[in-house]
Amino acid sequence: MEKKVLLICFSVGFLAVVTAALGFAAEAKRVKVSDVKLSPLGTCTYPRSAALPLGVTAGVALMVAQVIINTAAGCVCCKRNPHPSTANWSIALICFVVSWVTFIIAFLLLLTGAALNDQHGEEKMYFGNYCFVVKAGVFAGGAVLSLASISLGIIYYITLSSAKSIEPWGPQNNQGIAMGTPHIPPQNLQTVFVPEDTYNRRQFT
Structure with a gap:
């Protein structure tokens, strides 16, 4: 695996761990009914x-990781292998779609939970003897989905990078293929001696 691929996977994986840690921390610090x-x-x-700063930071880290992995990998639809082998392309497409779906859900959970915890020092009217708080599992769900989204993004990126490195029509596979003008061995030519008076004798016969 190339150094560039390893560097990007390590960076995005680190952001995934940070996002999950912040999400679970926000879950622990959220405002409870008690x-x-x-x-x-x-x-x-x-x-x-x-929970507010933790949730917002987790959402930002998730967005940065998603931008990095998709910028490095590019559009999966633009890199489809036109040749019969489409197994790698199918895997990359599935990971690409599911990664974006889980990213959107995780991002909304993290930011929504953070916004609903931004109520300190204020008095809010409650209805039916109930004060509105963020339900348990909102930040934790965002953290888990963030890990899933970034993990699928890494698989998507590695799959496309591997397919590109073994592209059958790539320049690295031109070794051993004759690219110049074919060499045709000269034919064996025999010299035939004709007497000088042959033409003259044909004219007078």
Whole structure:
């Protein structure tokens, strides 16, 4: 595997670990129902929470990883092998589609959870004796889907890179193929001596 491929996979994998760690940390720091104080006037007072910066940072890290892996790999539809072997292309296409689907869901979960935790120091009206808080598993789900999205992106990138390196019509496979003008051995020619008076004798016969 080329150094460029290893470097990109390592960088994106590191961002995947960071995103997941931040997502699980935000899950642990989210505002719970027990943290909200109810007032006799029917309002909810929310405490300060670190879930907001953790969730936003996780979303940004996820976006950076997605941009890196897709910029390095390029468009899967533009790199389809026109030759009969399409196994690698099919795997890359599936990973590409599922990676983007999981990315969108994970990104929305992380940012939505972070936005809903941005209520510290404010009093909100509650309905039916209920204060709205982020449900358990929102940040954790975003973290898991982030890992899935980036992992599928890495598989997609490695699959296309491997297919490109063994492209049957690539320049690296021209070795052993005659590219110049074919060499034709000279034919064996025999010299025939004709007497000088042969032509003259034919004219007078």
